[in-house]
Every structure is written in C-alpha cells, then in structure tokens.
Amino acid sequence: MAALRRSKFPKDFIWGVATSAYQTEGAHNKDGKGPSIWDTFTNNSHFKHPHNNEATDFYNTYKEDILKIKHLNLTAFRFSISWSRIFPDGIGDTNPKGIAFYHDVIKTCEEHHIEPWVTLYHWDLPQHLENLGGWTNRDIISWFSNYVDFCTKEFSTVKHWMVLNEPMSFIGLGYFMGIHAPGKKGLKHFLPAAHHATLCQAEGGRIIRKNCPNAQIGTTFSCSYVTPKNRLILNVRAAKRIDALLNRFFIEPALGLGYPYDAFLGLNRIEKFFKPGDEQRMVFDFDFIGIQYYFRIVAEHRILPLILHAGEIPATKRNVKVNNMGMEVLPKGLYKMLKKFSSYKGVNAIYITESGICLDDEIIKGKIKDRERIKYIKNTLKTTQKALNKGFKIRGFFHWTLIDNFEWADGYRPRFGLIYNDFKTQKRTFKQSALWLQSFLKS
Numbered sequence: 001m002a003a004l005r006r007s008k009f010p011k012d013f014i015w016g017v018a019t020s021a022y023q024t025e026g027a028h029n030k031d032g033k034g035p036s037i038w039d040t041f042t043n044n045s046h047f048k049h050p051h052n053n054e055a056t057d058f059y060n061t062y063k064e065d066i067l068k069i070k071h072l073n074l075t076a077f078r079f080s081i082s083w084s085r086i087f088p089d090g091i092g093d094t095n096p097k098g099i100a101f102y103h104d105v106i107k108t109c110e111e112h113h114i115e116p117w118v119t120l121y122h123w124d125l126p127q128h129l130e131n132l133g134g135w136t137n138r139d140i141i142s143w144f145s146n147y148v149d150f151c152t153k154e155f156s157t158v159k160h161w162m163v164l165n166e167p168m169s170f171i172g173l174g175y176f177m178g179i180h181a182p183g184k185k186g187l188k189h190f191l192p193a194a195h196h197a198t199l200c201q202a203e204g205g206r207i208i209r210k211n212c213p214n215a216q217i218g219t220t221f222s223c224s225y226v227t228p229k230n231r232l233i234l235n236v237r238a239a240k241r242i243d244a245l246l247n248r249f250f251i252e253p254a255l256g257l258g259y260p261y262d263a264f265l266g267l268n269r270i271e272k273f274f275k276p277g278d279e280q281r282m283v284f285d286f287d288f289i290g291i292q293y294y295f296r297i298v299a300e301h302r303i304l305p306l307i308l309h310a311g312e313i314p315a316t317k318r319n320v321k322v323n324n325m326g327m328e329v330l331p332k333g334l335y336k337m338l339k340k341f342s343s344y345k346g347v348n349a350i351y352i353t354e355s356g357i358c359l360d361d362e363i364i365k366g367k368i369k370d371r372e373r374i375k376y377i378k379n380t381l382k383t384t385q386k387a388l389n390k391g392f393k394i395r396g397f398f399h400w401t402l403i404d405n406f407e408w409a410d411g412y413r414p415r416f417g418l419i420y421n422d423f424k425t426q427k428r429t430f431k432q433s434a435l436w437l438q439s440f441l442k443s
Contacts (some may be wrong), residue, residue, distance in 0.1 A: 004382055006443045013117075014396025015441055016076030017069055017418065018354050019058070020122035020165065023405040025082060027059035036124035036218060037134070037174075041181035055412060055423040056405045058413040063103050065403065065428070068419060070112040072434055073441035077114050078353060078398050079105065080122035080165065081155075083147055086276025090126030091143055099154060107156060110315075117160040117398075119220070120148055123181070123408075124172045128183050134173060138273070138413050145207055152211040156328035157382075158214050162290060162353070163204035166222040167197045167250045179409055187307065194236045194274045196436035198253045202284035219254070220290030220353045223247045223341070224297045225333030229313060234301035238310035245308065247340065248385045251289065253282040255346040268308040288395065290353030291341055293334045295327035323358045331379035335387055349395045355380050356400035358414035360406065361431060368420040368431040377433060399437070403428060 085098035109116040173180035176190035208217045228239035301310040315328035357376040362369040369436035404417035418434035
C-alpha cells in the first residue's frame with residue numbers, strides 16, 4: 001500500500017468532523033427549546049447516567065468550537081438540528097431563538113470557509129410527538145415532512161443535507177431493545193417504527209429536492225462487518241440475518257429492492273403496516289449515502305429474539321482488541337463495508353460520515369496523549385485509500401467526533417473527541433490525535 005499522505009487522496013476529497021445536537025449542545029431547556037425523548041429518558045430514575053446534558057455546551061461555545069475546526073485544517077462540519085429547538089412540540093409554533101441559533105452556526109461556518117453538512121434527525125424526537133406514539137405512529141410522516149420542509153426553506157444556503165442518522169440504531173435500540181430513548185421493546189414497536197422511518201427517509205429526500213434543487217442530498221447508515229462464529233450452517237445463516245438487519249434493512253428499500261425478506265422468515269409481518277403505494281414511497285435516489293462503521297460483530301445462532309434467531313458474541317469474550325465501550329477495534333472491517341455498499345447499483349457516492357474510537361486518554365503535564373487514536377485514524381485512512389485505489393465511490397471522511405461529549409446510554413465516560421473536554425470547566429484541549437490530523441491535512 002502507498003504511504004499515507006494527504007496528497008494521495010483526491011484533491012476534492014472532503015475532510016470533516018461530525019457531531020450531533022443532543023450530544024453536544026446542552027441548553028436542554030433554554031431559549032424556548034422543548035423536551036426531547038432523550039431529555040426524558042436520561043432523567044428517568046432507571047437510567048444509569050441521569051443528567052441534563054449540559055456538559056459540552058456547544059450552544060454557548062459554538063463560535064470557538066467552529067474556529068477549532070478551522071485550526072485543524074478541516075473544511076466540513078457535520079452537525080444536526082434539534083427538532084424540538086425549532087418546533088418545541090414537534091409541530092405547531094416555531095421557536096425564533098432556536099432558529100436564530102442555527103442561522104448563527106451556519107453563518108459562523110461560512111465565515112471560516114467551513115462547509116456545513118446538516119443532519120435533520122439525529123435521534124432527539126420531540127417528547128410531545130413520542131406522547132402521540134412517536135415513530136410507531138404513521139402520522140410521523142406528516143410531522144417529519146413539515147419539519148423538513150421548514151428547515152430546508154429556512155436554511156436554504158446549506159448545500160449538503162442528510163435526512164436520518166442511523167435509522168437502525170435509533171429504531172433498533174429505542175423501539176426494540178429498549179436501551180435507548182424512548183425505551184420501548186418488542187416487535188410490536190419495532191416493525192411499525194422501522195417502516196415509518198423508511199418512508200420518512202425517502203419523503204425527506206423528496207422535500208429537500210423540491211426546496212433545495214441544487215443541494216446534495218444523502219442519508220446515513222450504521223454498519224458492522226458481520227462474520228459467523230464458525231462454519232456451522234446455523235451460525236452462517238445467523239450472520240446473514242444480522243448482516244441483513246444491520247447493513248441492508250434501510251438502504252435496500254431506498255434503492256427499490258424492498259426489505260431483505262430473503263434473510264428473515266417472518267419479516268414480511270412488516271407489511272401489516274403498509275398502505276397502497278408504500279413500495280414506491282420508500283424509494284429515493286440519494287446523491288450520496290453516509291456509512292458509519294465502528295466495530296465487527298461475530299454472530300451465532302440463538303433461539304431468541306424471534307425472527308432474528310441470532311445473537312452477538314461480545315468482543316470482550318473473544319480475546320480481541322476493544323475500545324472502552326467493549327467494541328472490537330478492527331479498522332480493516334471498514335473496507336468490507338465500503339466494498340459492500342459500493343456494489344449496490346444506485347449508490348452514487350459514499351462518504352464516511354462517522355468513524356472514530358473511544359479511549360481512556362492519558363493526561364501527562366497538561367498534554368492529552370492518545371496514541372491509540374492516532375493509530376486508529378491512520379489505519380482507517382489507509383483502508384480508505386485502499387478502497388479508493390480499487391475504484392470505490394468514496395468522496396470524503398468525517399471523524400467522530402470533534403469534542404468529547406455525551407455518548408447516549410454510556411454517558412460521559414466514552415471519549416471519542418479530537419479535543420479533550422473538561423466537563424466541569426468546559427476547557428478544551430487538543431489531543432495528540434488532533435495535532436496529528438492537523439499536520440496530516442496541511443501536508
């Protein structure tokens with residue numbers, strides 16, 4: 001493989017960093033913002049990290065944080081809009097101060113020649129809409145359409161839009177396993193929520209196309225490299241089912257291929273929630289897709305859960321390298337995912353819209369030592385370079401994340417940031433990895 005140098009990547013390759021509203025903004029109830037499902041979920045007594053999510057405070061520090069992006073020689077900033085900061089109840093009246101905040105964020109990016117890449121939905125559904133059934137209620141298609149229509153008209157200078165962030169994550173973890181907001185469990189929640197998210201994914205794309213005809217429109221998918229425990233046919237089939245769930249479920253309907261019924265006996269139960277014309281409504285020709293890869297899954301056959309009949313062997317029990325969330329660190333798995341998604345007819349371009357690693361950073365004399373993160377980034381970029389050399393349709397890379405933040409159900413312990421955040425004082429310090437990336441992008 002050729003040496004890792006910035007000059008070896010295409011001149012128009014996009015280099016960026018990614019964040020999300022709920023994980024970074026704080027100000028959960030300030031200036032007219034309404035509550036989201038994560039505000040509710042994280043303050044429930046059963047949640048192991050109860051808080052009000054004020055520990056990153058991007059809402060008040062966005063100008064200095066965006067300037068740090070410029071200092072790192074990055075040219076794109078992916079962030080999300082908080083639905084309940086725009087519409088406090090998800091529908092009805094808008095919030096002028098919330099609207100002004102995102103105008104200021106976009107303006108600040110443009111002043112520093114940083115391209116804003118905006119995600120419309122990154123998991124923080126307004127609580128009022130959840131009270132009405134949330135993603136299990138088909139009315140969410142009209143609720144979401146209204147929100148997308150407003151945002152894309154209001155922030156019409158934005159040239160890169162992403163509709164949903166990782167639908168399998170927020171539907172699977174929130175409406176099937178119950179370990180993310182809103183904490184619902186079971187197929188009776190998962191199947192309607194998944195179908196409605198699929199429809200919103202495409203409908204959001206159509207609305208953006210109408211309102212911003214010159215914009216690039218995408219959506220993002222979580223993905224995992226899935227391998228079977230061994231060659232036993234039951235485990236091989238289990239791996240195929242998990243692969244279909246995690247890597248095929250949401251992209252294939254958008255491409256006109258429908259849901260992956262071939263891998264799931266019983267998945268056709270989802271058709272209970274279809275209405276005439278839904279097969280066509282699920283389809284949209286995205287300009288790009290974002291893929292977000294973090295870890296490999298080793299699968300084995302299990303009786304439960306029903307339909308899936310498969311489970312993951314925890315990385316902590318497999319004698320492999322793990323991050324401090326217990327996920328296997330395997331950058332070369334990204335190549336498998338790039339190859340898989342590039343092979344789809346209809347995928348026009350791919351951006352790696354999230355890639356990162358959480359570590360227990362070492363602080364020595366005020367410096368943040370994170371050599372393992374540097375190693376991870378190098379290996380990830382080498383894998384990306386290999387895929388580019390093979391002709392895969394990769395157009396850019398966004399590191400997750402800019403600043404240590406709130407990592408959903410795992411709270412504040414996992415640190416993914418290029419910048420160390422002292423959560424008590426809000427002091428930001430560039431880690432070694434940030435300085436390495438700054439130097440790499442300058443070369």
